[in-house]
Each structure stands twice: as C-alpha cells, then as structure tokens.
Amino acid sequence: MKLVDAHIHLSDKEYAEHTEELIADAKNANVAALVSNSMDLETSIDSLRLAEKYPDVVYPALGIHPWNVNVLKENELEETLRLISEQHEKKRVAAIGEIGLDYKYETIWAKQLMVFDKMLHLAEQLTLPVIIHSRGTTTQIVEMLPSYNVKRVLLHWFSHPMNALYKAIDHDYFITDGPPAAYSNGIREVVKKVPLTNFLTETDGPVIYRKPPFNGQLTKPSFIRTVIEAVAEVKQITVHDVAEQIAKNFEHFFNIKLA
Numbered sequence: 384m385k386l387v388d389a390h391i392h393l394s395d396k397e398y399a400e401h402t403e404e405l406i407a408d409a410k411n412a413n414v415a416a417l418v419s420n421s422m423d424l425e426t427s428i429d430s431l432r433l434a435e436k437y438p439d440v441v442y443p444a445l446g447i448h449p450w451n452v453n454v455l456k457e458n459e460l461e462e463t464l465r466l467i468s469e470q471h472e473k474k475r476v477a478a479i480g481e482i483g484l485d486y487k488y489e490t491i492w493a494k495q496l497m498v499f500d501k502m503l504h505l506a507e508q509l510t511l512p513v514i515i516h517s518r519g520t521t522t523q524i525v526e527m528l529p530s531y532n533v534k535r536v537l538l539h540w541f542s543h544p545m546n547a548l549y550k551a552i553d554h555d556y557f558i559t560d561g562p563p564a565a566y567s568n569g570i571r572e573v574v575k576k577v578p579l580t581n582f583l584t585e586t587d588g589p590v591i592y593r594k595p596p597f598n599g600q601l602t603k604p605s606f607i608r609t610v611i612e613a614v615a616e617v618k619q620i621t622v623h624d625v626a627e628q629i630a631k632n633f634e635h636f637f638n639i640k641l642a
C-alpha cells in the first residue's frame with residue numbers, strides 16, 4: 384500500500400531541523416510521495432533542493448502564496464516565474480503551487496489577482512498542474528479557472544461551499560483534505576460528497592492539529608494513515624481500496640510514477 388501527501392511545506396522553517404526525521408517517518412508509514420509546496424522564491428529553491436536530496440520521495444511544487452504577494456522582493460515574481468520555466472525544462476517541477484487567493488488579505492487583493500493570473504498563465508503555457516489555496520474564494524476561483532487552459536487543478540483543504548465542490552468535480556478538478564477528516568464534521572461531509580476519483584490526501588504540515596488524535600504534535604507524513612482511515616470510515620470502503628485509488632489519482636494528476 385502506497386500513501387501520498389500531496390500538500391506539505393517541507394521547505395518551511397518549522398521543518399528545517401526535522402527533514403531527516405520527516406523523510407524517515409514517511410518511509411516507515413509507506414508514504415511514497417511528498418509534494419513540497421512553496422510560498423515564495425526562497426522556499427521554491429528549497430523545495431527543489433529537497434527534491435534533489437530525496438529523489439523519488441519529494442516532488443517540488445513551486446510558486447508564490449497569496450499571503451506573500453505583498454512582501455515580494457524586487458523582481459521576485461519574475462525570478463520565480465523564470466525558475467519554474469527553467470526547472471520545468473529539466474523536468475524537475477511537479478506542479479505550480481501554492482498559489483491562489485485569500486479573502487482575509489483583501490487589502491492586497493489586486494496584487495493577489497495579478498500574481499495568481501501570472502502563475503495560471505505559466506501553468507497554461509507549461510501544461511503544469513496547479514495547487515490552489517482558496518480560503519473564502521473557492522466559488523470565485525472555480526468560476527475564473529475555465530478562462531485559463533489549465534486542466535489539472537487541485538483545490539487544497541477544500542471545506543466549502545458544496546456548490547463549488549460540484550462545479551469543481553464537473554471540471555474534473557481534484558481536491559485535497561487532510562487531518563481534519565478525522566475530527567471535523569464539515570470536512571467529513573466534503574469527503575462523503577467528493578468522488579474518490581477526485582480526491583487526494585494532504586497534511587499541509589507544518590500546520591499543527593490540536594484536536595485528537597493529533598493533539599498538537601509536530602505534523603508528520605504518517606498522519607496520512609489516519610486520514611486514509613477516516614476516509615475509509617466515511618466512505619464505507621476498506622483502507623486498502625482508499626489508498627489504492629488515491630495512489631492512482633496521484634500518478635494520474637501529477638504524471639508521476641510512484642516509486
């Protein structure tokens with residue numbers, strides 16, 4: 384059984400001292416792939432470095448997170464776009480992410496839109512998948528996306544609204560959910576409604592989950608096992624069948640053969 388973490392921030396400072404431990408934990412728990420999502424140019428470079436250091440386990444997603452669009456250094460956007468293009472030519476990029484829009488940062492709305500648009504155009508041009516942050520903006524994003532020629536879309540930590548979920552499924556987009564599937568009724572409702580063929584698992588580490596069974600411990604790839612068990616429970620199918628379908632989804636979505 385191969386498990387996958389389609390959304391983790393391995394290049395986050397919180398994880399800097401723990402990389403070896405996290406990779407060992409992934410191997411122990413049969414987590415065959417970690418997609419290292421980036422927040423800016425620096426973490427994008429770091430994600431690439433980690434992918435090089437741990438080939439066949441770490442796959443880099445490069446991009447600029449909507450939270451960071453206001454603190455970009457001069458030329459950082461252009462340099463990040465260039466990095467993605469260059470590394471894509473060397474077949475080193477798994478996806479563009481984490482990109483998106485966040486309603487809580489509405490004071491920098493125009494900048495968020497500008498950066499998101501540039502990233503989506505690049506994904507279009509390079510035929511790369513995108514990993515999207517859409518807090519409070521899911522409906523809008525699902526409506527915007529068809530005007531871009533981006534086929535492989537992953538809406539990460541999908542929580543609501545259900546209407547946007549149905550639209551996303553109509554477009555054959557994917558969603559991820561993670562540890563909250565074990566304790567949140569809202570997320571369990573999403574898991575119930577999404578076809579398993581449009582679903583992938585994530586930890587979004589180093590985000591900390593305070594509720595049981597996680598209890599605030601450092602978020603690790605092995606949490607995926609608990610997520611898979613929760614999905615199996617909600618969907619009333621075996622853990623094995625859930626894991627198998629999700630591994631298939633991963634290979635299809637990222638065009639990566641799991642090692």
Ligand SMILES: [Zn+2]
Binds near residue numbers: 481587
């Ligand atoms: Zn994230």
